[in-house]
Amino acid sequence: xxxxxxxxxxxxxxxxxxxxxxxxxxxxxxxxxxxxxxxxxxxxxxxxxxxxxxxxxxxxxxxxxxxxxxxxxxxxxxxxxxxxxxxxxxxxxxxxxxxxxxxxxxxxxxxxxxxxxxxxxxxxxxxxxxxxxxxxxxxxxxxxxxxxxxxxxxxxxxxxxxxxxxxxxxxxxxxxxxxxxxxxxxxxxxxxxxxxxxx
Amino acid sequence: xxxxxxxxxxxxxxxxxxxxxxxxxxxxxxxxxxxxxxxxxxxxxxxxxxxxxxxxxxxxxxxxxxxxxxxxxxxxxxxxxxxxxxxxxxxxxxxxxxxxxxxxxxxxxxxxxxxxxxxxxxxxxxxxxxxxxxxxxxxxxxxxxxxxxxxxxxxxxxxxxxxxxxxxxxxxxxxxxxxxxxxxxx
Numbered sequence: 451x452x453x454x455x456x457x458x459x460x461x462x463x464x465x466x467x468x469x470x471x472x473x474x475x476x477x478x479x480x481x482x483x484x485x486x487x488x489x490x491x492x493x494x495x496x497x498x499x500x501x502x503x504x505x506x507x508x509x510x511x512x513x514x515x516x517x518x519x520x521x522x523x524x525x526x527x528x529x530x531x532x533x534x535x536x537x538x539x540x541x542x543x544x545x546x547x548x549x550x551x552x553x554x555x556x557x558x559x560x561x562x563x564x565x566x567x568x569x570x571x572x573x574x575x576x577x578x579x580x581x582x583x584x585x586x587x588x589x590x591x592x593x594x595x596x597x598x599x600x601x602x603x604x605x606x607x608x609x610x611x612x613x614x615x616x617x618x619x620x621x622x623x624x625x626x627x628x629x630x631x632x633x634x635x636x637x638x639x640x641x642x643x644x645x646x647x648x649x
Numbered sequence: 650x651x652x653x654x655x656x657x658x659x660x661x662x663x664x665x666x667x668x669x670x671x672x673x674x675x676x677x678x679x680x681x682x683x684x685x686x687x688x689x690x691x692x693x694x695x696x697x698x699x700x701x702x703x704x705x706x707x708x709x710x711x712x713x714x715x716x717x718x719x720x721x722x723x724x725x726x727x728x729x730x731x732x733x734x735x736x737x738x739x740x741x742x743x744x745x746x747x748x749x750x751x752x753x754x755x756x757x758x759x760x761x762x763x764x765x766x767x768x769x770x771x772x773x774x775x776x777x778x779x780x781x782x783x784x785x786x787x788x789x790x791x792x793x794x795x796x797x798x799x800x801x802x803x804x805x806x807x808x809x810x811x812x813x814x815x816x817x818x819x820x821x822x823x824x825x826x827x828x829x830x831x832x833x834x835x
Contacts, residue, residue, distance in 0.1 A: 459818060463792065465799050493832055494825055498793050501774040503684075504691035504700050513701065514679045517708045518672055531716075 453477070453484050462491045541633050549626045556619040655681060664724055668715050675715070679708050682725060685795060686732045692790040693736035695779040703739050707732040726805045729795065733787055733806065740783055770831050777827045785820035788813055 454477045460466050461474045478485050508516070660681075666674035686707055691700035710731050718727055778786060791797045791805060792813075799817075803810045825832060 459821065460799075460814070463799070490825070490832065491821075494821065494828075495793060497770070497828060497831055498774060498778070498824075500771045501778065502771060503688045503794070504697045508701055510680055510683055513683055513705070514676045517679050517705050518676050520705060520709055521672060521675070521712050522709070 453481065455484060455487055458484065458488050458491060462488060462495070542630065545626050545630050545633070549623065552619070552622045552626065559619075660724060661720070664715075664718070664720070667712070668718065675712055678724070682728050685725065686728060689729055689732045689790060689795060690736045690739075692778065692794055693733065693783070693786060694739055695775060699739065703735050704732065707735040710735065722804050723801070726797070726801055729791065729797075730805045730807075733791075737783055737787070773831065774828060777824055780827070781820050781823060785816045785823070788816040789820040789824070792817055 454461075454474045457466065457470065457474050461471060466474060478488065660678075663674045663677045667678060683704065687700050687704040690703040690707065691697055694700060694703065707728070711728055714731070718724070778789065781789065787806065788802055791802045792799075797805065799810050799813045802813045806813070808816075
């Protein structure tokens with residue numbers, strides 16, 4: 451027979467679900483030691499309640515009056531404050547939207563540049579985007595094989611192009627990331643100010 | 650200590666009005682929750698005079714933070730959260746000046762007239778509760794005296810339910826050991 455000692459405090463506190471409580475009750479019906487433990491818990495609770503609540507010295511209406519007297523003036527929250535509060539809560543949503551937008555643009559641009567390098571699609575893109583220069587990996591390869599161009603120029607052009615893509619793609623992501631961490635820090639500080647937790 | 654029942658609608662109305670700056674509506678809330686808040690603080694600090702002062706302080710803090718109160722959690726739990734913070738702040742201040750256990754015992758030492766008024770067992774129970782670590786004491790007070798569920802305690806103290814259970818278990822084990830003599834005699 452498996453005892454239910456671990457379940458007894460939760461059972462005593464009325465925290466067990468119906469099925470669990472029934473199992474404990476079934477066990478209690480046939481186990482004297484668990485019954486004794488439950489009784490000990492009940493006696494303990496009864497003993498705790500022997501300690502009387504605070505003997506308040508002030509009449510309730512006097513207490514209320516004193517609190518009301520000590521209340522600092524607090525202007526009601528204006529609609530502007532409410533809008534600001536809502537805006538503050540929506541910042542992460544906005545940042546996520548910005549992140550999704552930047553990612554999408556980045557992926558689309560990368561895709562376009564990649565396709566530009568393939569012979570089958572290059573013509574199509576040169577027709578649609580005649581001004582685009584070869585900045586894809588494949589375009590870079592062609593640049594290196596074309597001896598009429600200087601290698602140094604080719605490498606410089608390639609690095610600048612690649613750097614441009616990275617800057618365009620990653621800087622906004624870094625900015626969004628920093629803004630999000632900033633918001634998180636602000637949220638944490640507000641929360642700390644509001645409540646001091648007991649640890 | 651349970652407070653008298655009011656309808657949810659009435660409470661919502663008082664809260665909304667108090668949030669809008671109505672002091673009278675806030676006064677209704679103070680009147681209604683006064684006893685519970687005083688008792689939570691009293692069980693934490695062990696002194697009725699201090700408890701009344703601290704309870705007033707808790708209500709003032711509640712008034713200041715009321716515009717930010719979200720009715721997602723019950724108002725009582727929110728209020729108890731503030732009250733427990735005030736009590737813990739008070740205990741920290743006290744600890745900075747005197748040893749907390751000595752202070753609790755000194756505050757609870759019965760004078761000649763209180764010897765008659767107070768039952769020895771009750772006094773010993775009160776001292777034993779006060780000797781618990783604040784974190785465990787708080788959970789025990791909210792469970793045993795304020796009748797909050799594990800979930801409500803977890804929400805009030807912003808700790809996981811598992812932590813509530815372990816702290817409660819620890820507090821009970823400690824107290825049962827300390828009060829063994831009285832429990833065996835019962």
